[in-house]
Structures are given as structure tokens and as C-alpha cells.
Amino acid sequence: MPRPDPTASDARTYLDHAATTPLRPEARDALLAHLDAPGNPASLHAAGRDARRVLEESRESVAESLGCRPSEVFFTSGGTESDNLAVKGTFWSRHAADERRRRVLVSSVEHHAVLHAALWLGQHAGAEVELLPVDRAGRVEVAALAEALAAPETVALVSVMWANNETGVLQPVEELAALCRAAGVPFHTDAVQAVGAVPVDVTAADVDLLTATGHKVGGPHGAGVLVARRGVTPTALLQGGGQERDVRSGTVGVPSVAGLAAAFEIAVKAQPESATRLAHLRDDLVAGIRDVVPGAVLNGAAAERLPGIASIGFPGCEGDSLLMLLDARGVEVSTGSACSAGVPQPSHVLLAAGQDELEARSTLRFSLGHTSTEADVAAVLAAIGPVVERAGAARRVRR
């Protein structure tokens, strides 16, 4: 039986860059340049020194890209690990230093890597988790955080993402970080979707902890970063050889980290031009879809958003059906909802912003990236009309 060639890009339209964006040539070069090197950066001989040099140069490069010091950069396996390390590790260290610090404040629209880490602390570590509300556009209400910080001595940490992965809505990170700074509470932000898409500068934003990952900006999978600024030391999740200054044990994947650093460098450098280009494509996409499907709803329209993400509700349709029908026509998007064992759940992000379950389930997320072109937009616009019609018919046969 013939198997599909996974590398074939024949007429496929890939608009799921927020899930993973293709490897950038610069990242591939950096990855391949070090893939055959034998050394472990912890070894003391020449091969070890060579590896360590690449590791530290990568760290310096990432620090440069993100606006922090090299000593503040910790390499991890990716966004989920960085978020867990930030949320759990900071809770543990802060709570150990002062038992009153039991409260963990996170937004209600966080990625599950933050949300579930916080809820885990609530279930297993005595934390009191508070979900910060968002407005109809999906923005965290600054006043709600200010109120929650009225008793700062009880707060272990605050975590609010830089930009939402489903809607692209940007959060008022600098305002929130300033409130936390004034209250003396560490502030973490998951910037996985933001790096390379909008300007992200750790020092300028004055955040204490920041998560970023390679494969969302054109680096390899399996390498991520937690920035933890001086004065914040998360307790380690993993016990072992004490790598990454005892914060993250485990041999660092030097080739992957070199690829990540190269991807960050090129993505951050290209960010202003890329943002303009992608915003233009996205606006064409949204306008074109609304021409064909007048009832389509752009989620988060009232908020500032990432240039490359458009989350669109198609009333009367199910996102699952839309996704399948577009997939059959070679257009690859996501529903923006999480899967629980393959069973699609309505998006907690859209529910938190006040949508009902039916509205939330009608959503598709189109996300553009560095390889997106006008042809991709045209392919969606050619397919979306009949797809919405069919999906609507399929919805109507359900009770």
C-alpha cells in the first residue's frame, strides 16, 4: 500500500505555524554544524570544552535576542518544561522561604502548561490558585490583578502570558509586571507565541521569568528557554547532575540549543518586517473570509493581537468538521481547542472570554509564519465557502 510522503508539500497550505513553524535554514545550518560533535559540555577535555563553548555562545546569543543577561538564560526541553519550572519551581522556593506565600495568580486564558501546573500545585502542594478574569476581548483585567495583590505577602507568583496561543491577543504584560514589581511579587510570562512575532525584551518589560521555545520560531523541536532574572531562583523539577546552575539537571542538547539560538537571532532580527508582512496577509485572510462567510466572527477583534494569528468563529458550524473538510482540500489549520485523549474540548480561552460552548466549538485558528504567502491566503479563500456550507449541513443533522 503506498504511504504518503511526509515531506511532500504538494499543494498543501500550511497555516498552523502557531503549532510548529518550519525549520529556518539558519537554524538547520547551526543544528547540522554541531550534530556530529562528540563532546558533553560538562566534560573537562577538549571535546567537552568545544561543546561548552557552543552552549555558552548560544546562551549569549539568546540573551541578546531576548534582552537579558546570559546568566539568566536556562535551557530546557521546551515551553511546557519552562512553564512548569517557572510556576512550580518559583512556588516551591518562595513558599519554602515564607509559608504565607500560598497564592498562585494566573490568567484564565493561560496555555495548559501554566494552567495545569498551577492547578497541580493547588491539588498537591497546598497552593491557592486564583484565575485572573479576562474581558470580552480576552485581555486580563489589570484592576483584577491590582486587587489580588492587595496582600502581596500571601502571593507566591503571578503568571500571565505575553500573547495568547489561540487568539493571538496580547496581554498588558508591562502593566501587570509593574504591579508585581511594586508589590514585590515575581512575575512570569509565557512568551512562546510572542518571540519573533512582536518585540520581546525581558529587561524593558521588567518581567522576572519568561518562557520561550525553539520550534515556534523556526528552531528545532525539543529545546526551550526559561529566563529567570537575578533574584528569582526556581527550585529544580529534576534532580541529577546539576547542569544549568542546578536549576535544570540533564545534559543540554548542544546542537538543538545552537539551532534555537540561530532561529531566535534571525526571527528577532526579521521581526519588524515580518510583522508588517504577516499582518497584511492576515488582514487579507480575515477580510476575504468575511466576504465569503459574512457571519464569520474574528475573536479578540477589540484587542491588540499578534500579526500572524486569526481565530475565527463560524456560527452554525463545528470546528472539527471545518478542520476535516479543509484538510481534505489540502488546507492545514487547527481548531484552537485542546484535545483530551483525542476528544476535542471547547476552548477554555474562548469560554473565559464569555463565549458559550457552541460558539467556542465553531472556531478555527489560522496561523501564519515565515513561509506563508499570498497563495496560502488564496487557497483558504477558494476552499472556505463550500467547506462552511457542508460543515453547516453536518451541524444541522446533530441534535
Next chain:
Amino acid sequence: MSGPGGTTPLRVVAAMSGGVDSAVAAARAVEAGHDVTGVHLALSRNPASYRSGARGCCTIEDSNDARRAADVLGIPFYVWDMSAEFHADVVTDFMDEYAAGRTPNPCLRCNERIKFAAVLDRALALGFDAVATGHYAELRTGADGLVELHRAADAAKDQSYVLGVLDQSQLRHSLFPLAGSAKPDVRREAAARGLLVADKPDSHDICFVADGDTAGWLGEKLGDRAPNHGGDIVDDATGEVLGTHAGTYGYTIGQRRGLRLGRPAPDGRPRFVLDIEPVSGTVRVGPREGLRVTGLRGVRPRWCGAAPRAGVPLACTVQLRAHGAEHRAVATVTGDDAALDVELLDAAEGIAPGQAVVVYDGTRVVGSATIATTRRAVPA
């Protein structure tokens, strides 16, 4: 669409449970030239709450097995959330039926309401032509142009009984690629095709009862609802109270084990559950001959093709439980097609209301009805 066995390529949804049968059925549909999309039905929003292990059809493991089979076949694969429909039409009905003292067959119900209804309707609306499953049954086109449902070639695996609820509009959009095959051949074929589920054990029992303990599951789910209250176990002939029980849901007509009556019958012969009265919570027991049934009335008849003429006795055979024996019978549709009277020429034993009576003409399934009442050979 073309009839079953036709060569016109169809757009087919292959319902893939994660088991070997549906995987091979999907493979054969692909090989027949159809444009096949694999679909796994999520029947619970919380899959871990249904079966664990590899026996059922509702676990994360099964979903992954189905996905891997689709990968190997190189076909698209999606999970369709049918949990709301499944709960409303199958699980709730199962509880209601037990609460009414009957013994339902949830697999028939699932075929009638989910696989060949909710799933088929959705598939047709999405532009598909048919649903293929791994059931062992055969479709033929009759002289009248109607699609006929027949028993599978492998009598031991024949599943026409659980498909006896399908009407013509459902059968016209169904494909059963395993029709002519024997199970060992299907397993060999799966192995030859590189499908990792080739050695996976067959599914048994009821997929939504996690540990196979149906009585325990019912006891928990029915809560305080009748018949989840204790009652008496009485001698069917004398009315003498022989013992008590914690809820009639734990009993099925024909059951012999687990009665815990303490003292033996005066004649020393084993006793069986003969009848269940849910309102009073009475379980009636008696000797084996009390189980013999010479006739029954079925309600809610479903016909695969044209309904038999009302009032005209039809010489046929009937099957009264999954994998049960065939009985010679005469079936008569009542005037308003509301019921089916069946006279059994070979007496049957231990027939429980709630089960289906499936009517056959040779190997062909004529239709089915839900057993409402039975006529016992030995009156109480």
C-alpha cells in the same frame, strides 16, 4: 451510490474502534478503491472512565490503536465526539431498561442510534457516501433492488443479529468488508498488512462498563432509583420467600448463579430466575422448565426492507440473543405494525424482555423487534 460490492469508488468513513476487525475492514475498503477516512468515535468525554485495558472500544489506548492503523493505511484519521449522543441514546437507555426490569442489548442500540444513525447522518452531510465497519455480516442486492442483510460466512463470528435494527436507508449506506471472512483469516491479514492490532484480544461485554461488573456498575449508576432497592426472592410456584437481594438490576432471566438462597429446593434441583418485577422488587425463581418459552411479543419492529404484510403468518427462524441459537418460528405483524407476535416451534429458554428478536428468512435478516413479553410453556 452503487450497491454493495459495486465497483464505483465511494467516499467512505471507516469507523475504527482500535480493534483488528475494523482495521482490516478499513484496509479492504481502501484496497477496493474507495476514498477512505478513518474515524474513531469518542463515546465518553472522559475516556479513562470507560474500559481500561484493550478489551473495549472506548479507551485512549483504543483511540491510539485506531490512529496507528490509519497511519499504516495512509488514510486521514479523526476522532468524532459522539459522547453526548452515546450517553443519551445508549447509556441512559441501558439504565432505564434495567430499571424497568428488562435486559437490554446496548450494542444493537448503538448500531441503530449511533454508528448507523448519528455517525452516518454526519458522514452523509459532510459529503461521504457510506460508513464501513468491521461487523461480520454480508450485504447483497436483492432481485427487487433493495439491499439485503445476510448472515456472515463465518457462523461463529456472525454479527447480523446486532445489525438487525438497520432499515433500508441505513443499509444502503453501509459497507461490511469482512462479510465473507473467518476471524483467523482477518487476524492473519492484519499481520500481513503490518497492522499492530493483529493480536489484540476480541472485545467482549459492554464497552462502557469499565471492569465488566455490570451489576456493580448499575448499582452505582442507578443510585436510589427503582429497582435499586432490596426485595424478596420468591418461589415462582408457591410464592414462598426464599431470600432477599439488594436490587433487581443484578438479576437476569435464566440466571442460576449468585442467587444465594441458602437452602436447596425440596426436589434438590437447581433454581433459575424466571421473572423480575421491578416495582415490587420481586425476583421469582423456579425450576429450569419454567424458563421454557413458546412464544413472545416484540414491539418497536424494524424492517431491513419492506415490512411483512400485517396479519399474514410468516414461516421464519428467529434468533433471541447475540450468538444464540436459531429457532423455527411463525411471526405475524399485528395490524398497525406496532408489534410482532412470534410463535416458537422450537421452545427457547431464558428469554429476557428487552433483548431483540431478529427474524431471518434463511440467511437473510427480515427485521427485528424488542421483546416485550414472553409466553411460558409451563404456566406459573
